[in-house]
Amino acid sequence: MTLTERDRRLLQRTFLDYQPTAEFLGCPLVIERAEGLWLWDREGRRYLDAIGGIFVAVLGHRHPRVMEAMRRQMERATFVPPLHAISDVTLDFIEKLSSVTPGPLEFVKPFSGGSEAVEAALKFARQYFRQTGRPGKYKVISRYHSYHGATFGAMAASGTGSRKAKFEPEAPGFLRVFPPTHYRDQFSSWEEANRFAARAVEDVIIHEGPETVAALILEPIGNTGGIITPTEEYFALLRAACDRHQVLLIFDEIITGFAKTGRMFAAETFGVTPDLLCVGKGISSGAIPLGAMIARMELAEAFSAPPENYFAHGHTYAGNPLACAAGIAVIDTIVEFDLCRRAEVLGALLRQRLEGLKRLGVVREVRGKGVLLGVELVRDTRTMAPLPELGRALKRTALKRGIILRIDPSWFAVSPPLIATEGDIEEIAERIELSLRDALDEVG
Ligand SMILES: Cc1ncc(COP(=O)(O)O)c(C=O)c1O
Structure with missing residues (x-):
């Protein structure tokens, strides 16, 4: 999304959490509205929030x-x-x-x-x-x-x-x-x-x-x-x-x-x-x-x-x-609504889809329990050497594909709200795969 001059001026008057403002300016996100699994930026573009804000919205936004x-x-x-x-x-x-x-x-x-x-x-x-x-x-x-x-x-x-x-x-x-x-x-x-x-x-x-x-x-x-x-x-x-x-x-x-x-x-x-x-x-x-x-x-x-x-x-x-x-x-x-059970059901489906990413050759391991899952990224699964450029690229490509994850250079986490449907989980998995493929194209 694009920032106005006013946004840029105001962003110079505050701090984002644990990151340089310049990094945020390279990949900005100004949210205007949130509901359920979705966030909307100020330009009306919507994002699938696959991390519940930041491990927060277990019932989705504004339940x-x-x-x-x-x-x-x-x-x-x-x-x-x-x-x-x-x-x-x-x-x-x-x-x-x-x-x-x-x-x-x-x-x-x-x-x-x-x-x-x-x-x-x-x-x-x-x-x-x-x-x-x-x-x-x-x-x-x-x-x-x-x-x-x-x-x-x-x-x-x-x-x-x-x-x-x-x-x-x-x-x-x-x-x-x-x-x-x-x-x-x-x-x-x-x-x-x-x-x-x-x-x-x-x-x-x-x-x-x-x-x-x-x-x-x-x-x-x-x-x-x-x-x-x-x-x-x-x-x-x-x-x-x-x-x-x-x-x-x-x-x-x-x-x-x-x-x-x-x-x-x-x-x-x-x-x-x-x-x-x-x-x-x-x-x-x-x-x-x-x-x-x-x-x-x-x-x-x-x-x-x-x-x-x-x-x-x-x-x-x-x-x-x-x-x-x-x-x-x-x-x-x-x-x-027995959402603990729901976490097991949705988590099993999501895990199966994330395990499928191993065919891309850059996933060492899928970890976690229930709907709290993480994927470790590597250069290749023979050496298991880290590839931080891949995680950095994923930050950009995931936003472009309209999905919010917690992304570290060497791993990413997913934790969808428990109100998600099986269809939502499929869509999350689909967007993750597309974003990861885009990131792999970026890093060559
Ligand atoms: C495991 C863990 N403990 C403590 C905290 C601190 O919580 P808060 O940011 O609400 O102060 C966090 C925040 O990310 C966390 O992930």
Whole structure:
């Protein structure tokens, strides 16, 4: 699409997220309207949103039920100050969210997005050990290639250098380990690489001194690493290591939550229950900023007495009534229409079509669960060498073909809304293939 002089002037007065403005100007997108699986730019051209905004619109954009819930709430209250009150709909949201979280994860603190949820979980872990007689347990272990948010604590936990090196020194007390993908070429099977990666985490806990380690935080499926999808055994080994050393296991389900992986949370997909869960993105299907930190009830009890043990944390817009009304509508819709099952059905179809791209000779692997899928791109499947020019070209060709994906130079992710029909999935697959063929033509 073309930009006006005014657009260009105004784009010089702001920042896009995590990218140079010049790069955006080379491939601009100004959206005017969104509905269901579609986005329209200002020139009236429409794009198939195969990534739900950015892993957000699980029910598509502007789902009627979510819009109606917010409209009704707008007639009652749009703000209640969390410092001296809580809104009735926030209490309803707490009840609703805790009704769909795994087992003992019943304590809910609502926030306005993913970074806030992660930041709170990190502070919760440190404060928890401080007031249960183990103040020396403060270190946080996370993984390279991860992303947990943009704020200082969440950034320190993140393991993607290009997103944090500019702000160093980072907050102290954060350590990194490698995800299983880092070892995959050193082992004959993915299962062995996962076993090794999990044992390496326990080695770090032991060598740091378990009495100094508070938490291990990870995304069950790692997005910025290219939809890293470990084995169930990996999570079982990490759960056992955390139990052995009294380290809190935090799942960052900001991308994986809300039915995408075939269950409400990836914790259930992988059969492991964490101690803390961070959610965001899909929780409001993009209608309004919303997130939450969820904890095992018995951990939260350490904050109830004596009075000075209260959680010393909060945000003005957290638990906002309009956002909570949207969150309830999203959860009700997922449950009523059994969208977890739908994620499995649509995901199987999409995966089959993505596997078909292997005939182009530049796809190493299709990864993920349910409708959260990723495709790793390589120069050729003999050397498996990376071909970043291909991903860069794909960014341009996908837009020209009218499809929105999450594209990294060496992989791309797809995560269509769960309201998609089988026909929509076919169209997504078709547009992806055409875009990839165009990109291959571009790079020669
Ligand atoms: C896994 C993960 N955690 C945390 C965040 C931060 O969420 P937010 O951008 O809503 O602050 C993101 C955002 O992309 C994410 O993907």
